[in-house]
Amino acid sequence: MNVLKRLSLVSMIAGLTVLTACGGNSASGNDTAGVGASAAPAADAAPAQGKPVTIEFWYGLGGKLGENMETLIQKFNASQQEVIVKGIVQADYSETEQKLQAAIATGQVPAAVLSSNMDWARKGYFASMDELIAEQPDFNKEDFVQTFLKQGQVDGKQYFLPMYGTTQVMYYRKDAFEKSGIDASQLKTWEDLAAAAKKMTVQDGGKTTFFGWEPMWGSGNMIDAVMSKGGSILSEDGTKVTIDSPEWVETWDLFRKWIHEDKIMRIHSGGQGWEYWYKTIDDVMKGQAAGYTGSSGDQGDLDFSIVSAMEQPGWAGVGEGKPVAEALMAGIPAKAGDTEKQAAMKWLTYFTNSENTAFWSINTGYISVRQSALKDPAFVSFSETNPQIKVPLMQASHASAPFQDPTGGKISDALKIAADKVQIENTPAAEALKEAQQTAQSALDKMK
Amino acid sequence: MTRSKVISGLKPILFTLPAMVPFVLFWLAPLLYVLYLSFTEWDFMSPEKTFVGLQNYADLFSNPAFYKALRVTVLFCAGSVLPIILLGLGLALLMNRKLKGSALYQVLLFSPWVTPTVAVSIVWSWIYEPEVGLANTVLDVLGLEKIGWLQDPEWALVGVLLVTIWKSVGWAMIFYLVALRNVPSDLLEAGDLDGASAGQKFFRITLPLISPTTLFLFVVQLIQALQAYDQINVLTQGGPSGSTRTLLYLYYQSAFESFQIGEASSVAVVLVTICMLLSVFSFGVSRRTTHYQ
Numbered sequence: 001m002n003v004l005k006r007l008s009l010v011s012m013i014a015g016l017t018v019l020t021a022c023g024g025n026s027a028s029g030n031d032t033a034g035v036g037a038s039a040a041p042a043a044d045a046a047p048a049q050g051k052p053v054t055i056e057f058w059y060g061l062g063g064k065l066g067e068n069m070e071t072l073i074q075k076f077n078a079s080q081q082e083v084i085v086k087g088i089v090q091a092d093y094s095e096t097e098q099k100l101q102a103a104i105a106t107g108q109v110p111a112a113v114l115s116s117n118m119d120w121a122r123k124g125y126f127a128s129m130d131e132l133i134a135e136q137p138d139f140n141k142e143d144f145v146q147t148f149l150k151q152g153q154v155d156g157k158q159y160f161l162p163m164y165g166t167t168q169v170m171y172y173r174k175d176a177f178e179k180s181g182i183d184a185s186q187l188k189t190w191e192d193l194a195a196a197a198k199k200m201t202v203q204d205g206g207k208t209t210f211f212g213w214e215p216m217w218g219s220g221n222m223i224d225a226v227m228s229k230g231g232s233i234l235s236e237d238g239t240k241v242t243i244d245s246p247e248w249v250e251t252w253d254l255f256r257k258w259i260h261e262d263k264i265m266r267i268h269s270g271g272q273g274w275e276y277w278y279k280t281i282d283d284v285m286k287g288q289a290a291g292y293t294g295s296s297g298d299q300g301d302l303d304f305s306i307v308s309a310m311e312q313p314g315w316a317g318v319g320e321g322k323p324v325a326e327a328l329m330a331g332i333p334a335k336a337g338d339t340e341k342q343a344a345m346k347w348l349t350y351f352t353n354s355e356n357t358a359f360w361s362i363n364t365g366y367i368s369v370r371q372s373a374l375k376d377p378a379f380v381s382f383s384e385t386n387p388q389i390k391v392p393l394m395q396a397s398h399a400s401a402p403f404q405d406p407t408g409g410k411i412s413d414a415l416k417i418a419a420d421k422v423q424i425e426n427t428p429a430a431e432a433l434k435e436a437q438q439t440a441q442s443a444l445d446k447m448k
Numbered sequence: 449m450t451r452s453k454v455i456s457g458l459k460p461i462l463f464t465l466p467a468m469v470p471f472v473l474f475w476l477a478p479l480l481y482v483l484y485l486s487f488t489e490w491d492f493m494s495p496e497k498t499f500v501g502l503q504n505y506a507d508l509f510s511n512p513a514f515y516k517a518l519r520v521t522v523l524f525c526a527g528s529v530l531p532i533i534l535l536g537l538g539l540a541l542l543m544n545r546k547l548k549g550s551a552l553y554q555v556l557l558f559s560p561w562v563t564p565t566v567a568v569s570i571v572w573s574w575i576y577e578p579e580v581g582l583a584n585t586v587l588d589v590l591g592l593e594k595i596g597w598l599q600d601p602e603w604a605l606v607g608v609l610l611v612t613i614w615k616s617v618g619w620a621m622i623f624y625l626v627a628l629r630n631v632p633s634d635l636l637e638a639g640d641l642d643g644a645s646a647g648q649k650f651f652r653i654t655l656p657l658i659s660p661t662t663l664f665l666f667v668v669q670l671i672q673a674l675q676a677y678d679q680i681n682v683l684t685q686g687g688p689s690g691s692t693r694t695l696l697y698l699y700y701q702s703a704f705e706s707f708q709i710g711e712a713s714s715v716a717v718v719l720v721t722i723c724m725l726l727s728v729f730s731f732g733v734s735r736r737t738t739h740y741q
Contacts, residue, residue, distance in 0.1 A: 098704050104493040125493055269688060270599040271573060408706040413513075420689035425601055439512060446507060 053343040054084040055111035057330075060096040061089070064300050068363045076350045083343040085112075092273075093328075100333070109333035112344035114163060116152065116329035118404055121159040126331040129158045132345040139349055143370050148327035151401065161348050162327035164360050165367030167395050168216070168224055170310045171302060172291030173284060176200055176210075184308065189316045190225060194258060200290040201264040212264040214283055214292040215255065217276045219412075219419035221293045224323035226251045227400040229315045233411065234403075234444075241411060241444055243418075244430070244437040252422050252429035260426040267423045296392030299365025309388035311395045325392075325399030327369065367392045410443035479720070486713035492703075497710075504714035514715075516690055517698040520605065521722075524694055525673040527609045528616070532669050533662060535613065536620025543621065544628045554625070557618035565615065569682035572611045573598065576683075601691035604684050608692050611679050616672070620665050627661040628654065663734045667727055674723050695719050 152160030197212025231247030358376035576597035686693035703712035
């Protein structure tokens with residue numbers, strides 16, 4: 001081999017090595033750029049005198065929600081000179097968590113994120129907020145809706161701050177109810193609702209052309225109804241999965257009957273992302289169904305000259321409804337620097353102050369996280385002309401706490417599959433739930 | 449050993465290095481790392497990994513969801529690979545007849561292959577729309593019952609398979625077309641002289657001569673079927689009630705929804721093992737059935 005050939009070979013190998021090394025770096029670089037974490041140093045660097053601290057806030061909100069979030073970010077940035085929040089939009093809540101997983105692994109974390117994971121908090125990936133909260137002069141912890149605030153606690157320490165609350169409420173067509181002579185305020189139980197749905201349903205040749213009600217696809221609505229009946233997902237000591245108890249079987253089988261036998265209710269399922277959700281809303285808005293069960297956050301999309309809202313019912317002989325009310329929370333990753341953590345806390349405090357949580361509630365329909373928001377002049381004025389805004393809040397006052405899956409999602413997945421079987425396949429609830437219980441119990445046993 | 453012998457001994461290593469470096473860095477090392485991860489419990493973020501031995505495999509093999517995903521994977525492989533090969537061959541035989549506008553048909557049939565799977569799947573999700581989608585409109589016109597293509601667990605896998613077949617069949621056709629054009633015409637003419645029928649010529653001459661292409665398409669399509677993710681994620685997200693959840697989708701859910709990397713890695717190792725076994729089996733069968741000129 002002559003010298004020239006040897007040199008070519010060596011330079012080729014060297015080039016390849018450099019290329020692969022660059023490839024590795026650029027891959028992670030792109031990933032970081034993709035999530036926009038480059039401006040969030042993980043190291044604790046004190047800012048230059050008088051220079052504002054720029055932090056990143058990741059949130060998975062689009063559409064009007066995203067616009068409202070951006071409005072509040074701009075408002076916060078204009079309100080003071082110490083912190084600049086840079087909003088980084090993710091596709092949804094799940095993607096935010098996935099991106100955060102990668103960010104924690106690489107150490108390039110945002111200072112604040114609209115995401116909460118109790119397991120991650122226990123493992124130390126999120127910072128405890130207690131000291132940071134104490135540094136905020138006008139935080140007033142007691143003013144928060146306490147059930148929401150407690151949802152952000154792990155072992156008595158505050159790891160997440162509720163940003164807004166949500167619960168599934170009932171939206172109904174005023175004209176359909178009026179036509180059938182049904183008074184929404186008298187629908188106190190699921191039995192009442194089923195009777196009303198039957199009365200409003202229109203069938204033509206055995207085929208339903210107008211549905212009395214449309215629950216939302218998935219286990220959520222049916223879990224709410226079970227909670228209202230006194231059911232639970234786990235036994236009190238947390239060792240037994242109880243999703244095959246009579247409360248579950250009876251409730252889920254009623255939904256199956258209403259959908260498949262009586263054909264007074266319908267489920268829209270599948271499709272892209274939120275497609276099934278909007279199909280359900282469309283059915284009601286276009287006069288193909290009398291009402292549906294949906295998120296408090298749907299209020300921003302609904303025309304309340306056509307529909308009205310009411311709370312989820314309870315069960316005859318049991319009591320008022322106890323559907324789940326959940327706080328959407330934000331946290332501060334533990335790997336953020338101290339200065340960034342303090343800046344993040346300022347931003348989260350600002351977002352959750354009385355005026356802004358009222359603004360959020362008015363514009364999105366979600367539940368404000370502060371009790372004082374109810375007295376906010378803008379909220380008071382808005383609720384006078386839009387009384388539906390108070391429905392989720394009233395329901396949240398007697399709600400059930402959301403389920404924290406100790407198996408990292410396996411119990412929820414088993415419930416999701418069982419719900420599909422009941423809602424889509426017309427499988428008897430006892431059979432679907434027994435199978436789900438066995439799967440979930442097995443997953444729970446492995447956690448011990 | 450003389451210096452020249454050492455140099456000539458090192459030569460093959462030096463020449464293979466450009467291929468070996470990326471192979472080791474991007475294929476072998478990650479594979480071995482995944483194998484190691486499958487013996488651990490890890491959430492991807494913690495600096496420490498807990499060694500759990502074969503626990504992840506024991507959990508996996510005792511999990512009914514695994515067997516259901518395995519069944520779906522087998523159905524998906526069989527339901528996509530065989531139709532792609534058969535339809536690809538059928539279309540290639542048609543196109544080989546030099547029909548008028550054949551080039552245009554080839555372009556049209558091949559175009560789904562170059563379109564991103566996500567885009568293709570989104571369009572098909574509209575076609576499958578239960579009330580106003582094209583698929584059910586056609587069924588309605590024909591007087592048939594509408595189908596819940598992606599909503600009904602009985603039909604969801606069929607819905608995903610149709611998209612997969614439609615996307616790949618043009619690609620298989622192109623390979624077969626080239627193979628058919630390489631079949632020596634003198635052999636077919638000799639068949640004619642011997643009085644062989646069209647069927648006899650196809651099964652005795654053409655099919656054996658294009659068998660290397662069949663083997664290639666079988667192995668590549670099998671691997672692609674095992675790797676199918678995009679269309680499942682867009683069309684059904686593994687549902688309804690797990691009816692389209694393949695092993696790869698189970699892997700995705702373990703890794704990026706449950707954040708259990710060890711458990712996910714054990715699924716990945718099983719998947720790679722199945723892939724390797726099927727490839728070895730295919731090559732074993734091919735020794736007896738594949739004819740190389």
